[in-house]
Amino acid sequence: MWDRAKAAWLATGRQAVITGVAASGLYGANWVDADTTIELISPRHARPQPGLVVRQESLASDEITTVAGLPVVVRARAAFDLARHLGRSEATARLDALMRNGVFSVEDVHVLAKRYPRVRGLRQVAGVLPLVDGGAASPRETRLRLLYIDAGLPRPATQVPVFDGWRVVRLLDLGWEGFRVGSEYDGDVHRTDRRAYVKDLRLRATVENLGWTVDHVIKEDRDAEIIERATRMLLSRGWKP
Incomplete structure (x- = not known):
């Protein structure tokens, strides 16, 4: 360029x-x-x-x-x-x-x-x-954040740390730390890199065992589906609209 x-x-x-x-x-x-x-x-x-x-x-x-x-x-x-x-x-x-x-x-x-x-x-x-949030690692993460905001959900933070004691075991793309609800955009690496996919699955289990619930968004998801899942997760953790 x-x-x-x-x-x-x-x-x-x-x-x-x-x-x-x-x-x-x-x-x-x-x-x-x-x-x-x-x-x-x-x-x-x-x-x-x-x-x-x-x-x-x-x-x-x-x-x-x-x-x-x-x-x-x-x-x-x-x-x-x-x-x-x-x-x-x-x-x-x-x-x-x-x-x-x-x-x-x-x-x-x-x-x-x-x-x-x-x-x-x-x-x-x-x-x-x-x-604007410099924590967004991709345009798709930006779009996902805007989708949540425009739907009236609490504004999610970016690159949310999941702690096991003092150790950070995962940085979630987006999340609501107070509710321990996260959102991850799963890109093509999960389809093309088997090793990364297996590692990610193991980390998902670790995150869930630490009390987090995380929605994994793929490009085929419709906006309404994404919003519905996030809303349901937040409500189940005590969020009140």
Whole structure:
């Protein structure tokens, strides 16, 4: 992706600054494909090209840095732009990944929102920022967390430790520690890696013996099924809606 980002920057006469998903990828955030669209902020109009988006937007000098030899917006500005221009679910997943890779200040993003009170997408920025959690290890975990929140369940924590005495035996993807209820997204590794699958089964038994009940979600599950199972588990542990 670096080569494509550099080519896009050169095509603008070295006047533009990289932002959006490409910026998060240059910072090292996960889940950025090599062919991702390169988003640039440029002081002048640029001819549209496949795989390239150029926006003429205001950009202050303190919002620009250099990453791998290329001009890139600072993390807070990247988060600001991602939250404005992507849908709610994808924006949250992208900000989760950016936060997981290296913490950015949510307060700095709020400062940018005050700096640019008339830009498009501010309402979505205000809605997305409280949802960000750098503990999410994948976009599917982000989506699962949002599913629970939108269903009216208590907000789950991420990377929830299960203790056996002082020893952590498992980190659950999501969980409600006070109720000892957890949720795990079971990806393809359970189908392709037999050793990992067997190890996971043994750990599941250990977690259950320590008093936890854990729902294992797969991609074939319907949203309503996932919500129903989590609700039932929480109610059985004393949660009151």
